[in-house]
Amino acid sequence: MIKTRIAALAGASTLGLLLTAGAVQAQSxxxxxxxxxxxxSIAVAEALVEAYAQVNPDVSIDVEVRPGGGEGDNIVKTRLATGAMADVFLYNSGSLFQAINPQQNLxxxxxxxxxERVQDSFKRVVTAGEDVYGAPWAPAMGGGIFYNIxxxxxxxxxxxxxxxxxxANNAAIKAAGKVAVIQTYxxxxxxxxFVLADFYNVLAEVPDxxxxYTxxxxxxxxxxAALRGFEKLQEVAEAGYFNEDFGAATYADGxxxxxxxxxxxxxxxxFAIGAIAETAPxxxxxxxxxxxxxxxADSNGLTVWMPDSVYIAANSANPDAARAFVAFMVSPEGCEVRNQAVGATGPYMVDGCVPPTDIPPSVADMLPYFEAGGNNAPALEFLSPVKGPALEQITVEVGTLIRSAADGAALYDEDVRKQAQQLGLPGW
Structure with a gap:
């Protein structure tokens, strides 16, 4: 039977957990x-494990949990570098995928x-050399603004x-005594x-x-046009539109x-649609x-993120079982498990996977951007391998008015330069 074990991977205990993870992989x-x-993520993972157990009672699966953001990136890179990665793991596609040395580690x-059922647009963002290394974890996503109806x-x-x-809407909302813009630093x-979701607007003005940039x-x-994302963040902060506790509030709070x-x-x-369905149905x-x-207003469209991907570690002790589990995740049955766990969050990237018929307003609002005649464009990280790791710290500084938009953008350009040089890109 399948067991689910939630192991928090963070802080000083990480090394011991890495060693433990490496040891349990040897179990048959x-x-x-x-x-x-x-x-x-946790809800879908547990639901998939439970569903898989019904048809594969001879396989046990432990679910481990890591932080998000930069701390989570470091854990993934450390576990890969030390050979202690989980058999199957969830991580970014696009530029951050390229940064984990997929040809060596995956x-x-x-x-x-x-x-054969996965859309080529997704395969492109999990390909290194001649090989595809990932499977789509979720539907495609848009980056934009949720609003309270x-x-x-x-x-x-x-x-x-x-x-x-x-x-103008924010001004009216603040005048009514309400929080106009939620931030969760x-x-x-x-x-x-505010920076990343503005990229459709960047491409509308500067198509190349x-x-x-690369x-x-x-x-x-x-x-x-690219600086505007930083400026928009600064403008909203200077107007006092944030919740008072924005520095301490979490994603779950938002x-x-x-x-x-x-x-x-x-x-x-x-993807937050799933979190709303899970925590505030x-x-x-x-x-x-x-x-x-x-x-x-004449140019209005959606910046689109390809979903995160599921990968198999190159040194998995159970490669056949890992491949079978990943195959289940991207099957119509696996997609239906996701639908049941967190509901509809957007269009799937796998033929045969369909969202439920009863979709919430936020999903219905997103779909027209993907339909014929809709306006959407990939986020920058899917068009370029260059993404600096410090953007989230820089945008916190801009959002707290510690640093100006112009200084934040210049600092990010320097952060990007270091990453591009590590990737060995020409021209840097």
Whole structure:
């Protein structure tokens, strides 16, 4: 039978846990599965393990949990470097995938039968050399702004299609004595959304920005359209639109606040729909979603994230069992397990996987951006391998007004330079 063990991986105890993880991998018929500590990640992982047990009672699977953000990145890299990675693990696709040396550390999944059903757009972001190394963990995501529908109805607000209209809504919300924009800097990774979700607007003005950025021919600080994301964060902070406890609030707090109406807007990726369904299901229909507006209402579209990916460690002691478990995750049955666990969060990247028919407003709001004639563009990390690891710390500084938008963008350009040199990219 399958067992689920939640092991928190953080702080000073990490090394001992690494050694323990390496030891248990040798057990016959046993797998370890490492996921981040997001509520929906844990809920889906446990549901998949339980469902898999019903048809594979001879395999046991322990679920391990790591932090998100930079701390989680370091744990993944350390475990890979020390040969103590879980058999199967959840991690980013795109630029951060390239940074974990996939050709050395991961098992190729190119020849798996299920790859024929995976959309090519996803395969591109988990490919290194000639091989595909990942399987999509979830539906595609949008980066934008969740909003509380009852607040919008109470104040008679329209969905903003320009940044000016968004700021006008914020002013009206603050005047009504409500929190206009929720920020959750206790989880530093959440501070990045105003910058990252603005990339559709960058491409609308500078279509070749990603290519020039990768070739060291364009910078955030010296490209006005790219600088705007940092400026927007500064503008909202200077206007006093944040919740008073934004420095101590967590991602879980942010999800709850926008769902219950403790705040009107929460900039976030749409995977948070799953967290709302898990932690505040009675408020799921109270949350809508819109793309982060640009400076012109004539150009309004969604920045899209490919889902995180599931990988198999190259040194897994049970490669056959690991491949079978991953195959289950991307089967229609596995997708239905996800639907049951966290509901609909967006369009799947696997043929045969469909969202449930009863979708919440936030998912319905997102789908038009993906339909024929819809406007969407990939996030920068899926068009360029360059992403500096310190962005979340820099955006916290800009959001707390410790650093100006211009200084933050310049500092991020320097952070990016170090990462590009580590990757050996030409021109850096």
């Amino acid at each position: 018929g046993h797998l370890t599965f490492l996921v981040d500590n997001g509520p929906q 098992m190729p999944l190119t020849g798996e039968d299920w790859q 009852p607040i919008y109805e109470e104040l008679g607000l329209d969905i903003p299609r320009s940044w000016e209209a968004f700021m 206790a989880d530093t990774w959440t501070s990045q959304l 920005f990603a290519e020039k 070739a060291n021919e364009a910078k955030f600080a010296t490209t006005p 999800v709850r606040m926008v769902a219950t109406g403790e705040g009107a807007h929460y900039p976030m990726l749409t 009675e408020n799921l229909d109270d949350v809508g979603f819109f793309a982060q507006p640009g400076d012109s």
